[in-house]
Amino acid sequence: MNNFTYSIPTKIHFGKDQISHLNELKESGDKVLLVYGGGSIKKSGIYDNAMEILKSADITVYELSGVEPNPKIESVRAGVSTCKENEIDMVLAIGGGSTIDCAKVVAAGACSEEDPWELVLHPDRIKKALPIYSVLTLAATGSEMDEFAVISDLSKNEKWGTASELLKPTMSIMDPQYTYTVSPKQTSAGTADIISHTFENYFTNVKGADVQARFAEGLLKNCFKYGPIALKEPDNYDARANLMWTSSMAINGLIKDGAEVAWCVHPMEHELSAFYDITHGEGLAILTPVWMDFALSDKTAGKFAEYGRNVWNIVGEDDMVVAKEAIAKTREFFAQMNLPKTLAEVGINEEYFDKMAEKAANGCAGSFVELTKEDIIEIYKAAL
Amino acid sequence: MNNFTYSIPTKIHFGKDQISHLNELKESGDKVLLVYGGGSIKKSGIYDNAMEILKSADITVYELSGVEPNPKIESVRAGVSTCKENEIDMVLAIGGGSTIDCAKVVAAGACSEEDPWELVLHPDRIKKALPIYSVLTLAATGSEMDEFAVISDLSKNEKWGTASELLKPTMSIMDPQYTYTVSPKQTSAGTADIISHTFENYFTNVKGADVQARFAEGLLKNCFKYGPIALKEPDNYDARANLMWTSSMAINGLIKDGAEVAWCVHPMEHELSAFYDITHGEGLAILTPVWMDFALSDKTAGKFAEYGRNVWNIVGEDDMVVAKEAIAKTREFFAQMNLPKTLAEVGINEEYFDKMAEKAANGCAGSFVELTKEDIIEIYKAAL
Numbered sequence: 001m002n003n004f005t006y007s008i009p010t011k012i013h014f015g016k017d018q019i020s021h022l023n024e025l026k027e028s029g030d031k032v033l034l035v036y037g038g039g040s041i042k043k044s045g046i047y048d049n050a051m052e053i054l055k056s057a058d059i060t061v062y063e064l065s066g067v068e069p070n071p072k073i074e075s076v077r078a079g080v081s082t083c084k085e086n087e088i089d090m091v092l093a094i095g096g097g098s099t100i101d102c103a104k105v106v107a108a109g110a111c112s113e114e115d116p117w118e119l120v121l122h123p124d125r126i127k128k129a130l131p132i133y134s135v136l137t138l139a140a141t142g143s144e145m146d147e148f149a150v151i152s153d154l155s156k157n158e159k160w161g162t163a164s165e166l167l168k169p170t171m172s173i174m175d176p177q178y179t180y181t182v183s184p185k186q187t188s189a190g191t192a193d194i195i196s197h198t199f200e201n202y203f204t205n206v207k208g209a210d211v212q213a214r215f216a217e218g219l220l221k222n223c224f225k226y227g228p229i230a231l232k233e234p235d236n237y238d239a240r241a242n243l244m245w246t247s248s249m250a251i252n253g254l255i256k257d258g259a260e261v262a263w264c265v266h267p268m269e270h271e272l273s274a275f276y277d278i279t280h281g282e283g284l285a286i287l288t289p290v291w292m293d294f295a296l297s298d299k300t301a302g303k304f305a306e307y308g309r310n311v312w313n314i315v316g317e318d319d320m321v322v323a324k325e326a327i328a329k330t331r332e333f334f335a336q337m338n339l340p341k342t343l344a345e346v347g348i349n350e351e352y353f354d355k356m357a358e359k360a361a362n363g364c365a366g367s368f369v370e371l372t373k374e375d376i377i378e379i380y381k382a383a384l
Numbered sequence: 385m386n387n388f389t390y391s392i393p394t395k396i397h398f399g400k401d402q403i404s405h406l407n408e409l410k411e412s413g414d415k416v417l418l419v420y421g422g423g424s425i426k427k428s429g430i431y432d433n434a435m436e437i438l439k440s441a442d443i444t445v446y447e448l449s450g451v452e453p454n455p456k457i458e459s460v461r462a463g464v465s466t467c468k469e470n471e472i473d474m475v476l477a478i479g480g481g482s483t484i485d486c487a488k489v490v491a492a493g494a495c496s497e498e499d500p501w502e503l504v505l506h507p508d509r510i511k512k513a514l515p516i517y518s519v520l521t522l523a524a525t526g527s528e529m530d531e532f533a534v535i536s537d538l539s540k541n542e543k544w545g546t547a548s549e550l551l552k553p554t555m556s557i558m559d560p561q562y563t564y565t566v567s568p569k570q571t572s573a574g575t576a577d578i579i580s581h582t583f584e585n586y587f588t589n590v591k592g593a594d595v596q597a598r599f600a601e602g603l604l605k606n607c608f609k610y611g612p613i614a615l616k617e618p619d620n621y622d623a624r625a626n627l628m629w630t631s632s633m634a635i636n637g638l639i640k641d642g643a644e645v646a647w648c649v650h651p652m653e654h655e656l657s658a659f660y661d662i663t664h665g666e667g668l669a670i671l672t673p674v675w676m677d678f679a680l681s682d683k684t685a686g687k688f689a690e691y692g693r694n695v696w697n698i699v700g701e702d703d704m705v706v707a708k709e710a711i712a713k714t715r716e717f718f719a720q721m722n723l724p725k726t727l728a729e730v731g732i733n734e735e736y737f738d739k740m741a742e743k744a745a746n747g748c749a750g751s752f753v754e755l756t757k758e759d760i761i762e763i764y765k766a767a768l
Contacts, residue, residue, distance in 0.1 A: 001625045003399025015387025208622030210606050211629045218598025238592030241385045245595045
């Protein structure tokens with residue numbers, strides 16, 4: 001196990017009707033920037049509910065709406081301007097990971113003289129941030145409890161993640177009922193995202209990090225059990241609750257700390273989203289089994305077999321056989337969730353493979369199995 | 385899954401030579417009360433090391449030494465007096481759970497006009513506490529990352545736990561190397577304590593709390609794997625590290641939140657320690673399998689079988705058969721760790737069963753299987 005510093009300071013109010021805790025924002029001031037996406041939170045009533053609670057707490061609300069699924073730097077800049085012009089005390093994101101990510105960089109940008117894109121490219125330039133709050137409406141990115149934010153500049157085909165202790169939310173509200181109306185497509189993509197976060201941490205070369213590995217296996221079991229239930233019964237509370245809490249645990253540091261490894265499927269997927277604006281979780285579902293095929297070797301079979309035995313209860317002595325069955329199970333699961341199997345299905349062809357692979361290769365450096373630019377092109381091709 | 389509020393604000397510096405982070409105490413002031421037990425931290429060099437770092441950070445150190453294995457209220461009172469007389473800014477415990485528990489109640493008592501025993505009996509009277517820091521030297525209670533403290537008044541045969549958000553440490557340093565010198569007896573007792581914390585949370589009637597259950601199973605696997613290794617190879621880093629990190633995770637709220645249930649083996653054991661001052665973990669190891677035998681019924685067999693299948697990989701269709709094998713495995717494990725099997729072995733006879741059971745029954749109310757005073761006497765008798 002590696003040395004590590006564990007710090008998950010975000011307070012979470014989890015469960016039914018926890019939105020009443022929005023009055024706690026008062027602890028950070030009396031002017032909030034409310035960040036949200038399309039109109040879904042108005043249709044669902046969450047918007048009205050939140051406004052009422054904030055009003056009762058004498059908090060003045062400014063708004064940044066229309067945040068995109070892959071949040072754009074232009075939205076961040078608009079939010080930063082509003083914060084600076086009105087001396088806003090805190091940001092409140094209501095939505096999924098994209099909305100929260102946007103709000104996070106707004107919170108940092110509001111305390112900086114630099115253009116926020118610089119804070120995306122250079123996380124170390126984040127020196128201060130407004131307090132960040134969130135109400136989560138989609139189980140996927142884990143942004144409600146972590147230090148990450150991913151922002152795109154589509155004019156440059158760029159999508160980058162930034163990270164800072166200062167971007168960890170002060171408090172998040174997680175009401176699984178809010179995810180009842182998440183579409184089947186987004187439910188599947190969100191589940192794929194959670195699974196990928198877990199895999200990215202789980203497939204590590206660090207030895208002896210058993211707390212982390214056993215936790216990761218538990219999270220994977222939850223996804224495989226509850227993903228299909230959530231698809232079939234969108235208002236199954238326990239399915240939505242377990243997916244939601246799993247999404248936070250997959251990326252809040254708990255399964256990473258002490259078992260550190262560079263991610264690789266995410267960097268490869270970020271290029272797909274940056275060039276084609278596809279749904280992140282769908283890109284992950286396409287690439288993950290292909291990456292597994294590529295990464296499997298005599299050297300790594302033991303780890304894949306551990307995954308197969310502990311998560312899928314596959315019985316067998318031969319690591320390679322168990323490993324292959326585990327990868328097949330993973331592939332079947334994504335198919336069962338109606339996730340796309342090939343890049344062609346989401347409209348991607350070979351055109352930018354070279355460019356995308358070159359950029360992805362940097363992000364992948366230090367991952368479980370080292371990937372060169374050529375390896376990544378091979379993976380992209382196998383995913384066609 | 386139940387509604388819950390998750391809050392684990394303690395920062396942890398985990399790993400080799402993390403004691404250098406003691407300079408962070410400066411953030412809380414410049415006068416610290418150092419709380420420790422016997423001379424073992426002097427023998428091991430941790431004391432000198434800590435003093436040097438604190439001195440370099442210009443922090444003045446006051447001391448409370450000689451804290452007992454079951455920390456006494458008299459020690460707490462002495463610490464409170466020192467804090468009040470010298471306007472101390474924070475407390476720093478170096479030791480195991482007993483030392484940290486003592487320091488926690490000192491921290492609360494220093495901010496209160498009441499006698500600290502009142503704060504033990506009435507947790508809601510804890511309104512403020514000095515910042516609490518710890519350097520852990522024993523993997524067991526999880527006190528380094530939780531809100532609990534257990535204090536004894538042996539003059540009254542009383543041992544009670546108190547709890548408060550304010551008792552959660554600000555920062556704890558966990559260096560597994562410090563546990564290399566923990567005796568076989570304490571290694572075994574500590575492992576039993578971790579296992580019991582996990583069981584107390586795991587055996588719940590709350591349905592659908594899968595994140596919590598899968599995490600608990602992972603923690604149990606770690607104890608069963610690494611307990612015997614730590615006994616055989618006291619300086620096996622991965623064994624000590626996994627036991628140490630597991631000890632924190634078993635009780636910091638992670639596996640409890642959303643799956644709440646009253647504990648029962650701990651309240652029964654606390655009476656044994658209060659009346660006989662025995663080692664807490666040994667009492668737990670004696671009582672746990674006996675409690676399992678008692679709690680097993682057609683109604684609970686499913687849960688015990690889940691434990692058997694997911695932790696011990698027991699294969700079988702019949703819940704009752706799997707459950708019984710799982711209980712047998714648990715009993716065997718404690719025996720393998722050279723833990724006592726009967727109350728007689730630790731010098732306890734029937735004399736106080738009636739008195740102890742009466743007190744324990746209150747603490748057990750609302751547990752996985754409800755226990756009357758008579759039930760508890762039956763369990764004590766079966767443990768003779």
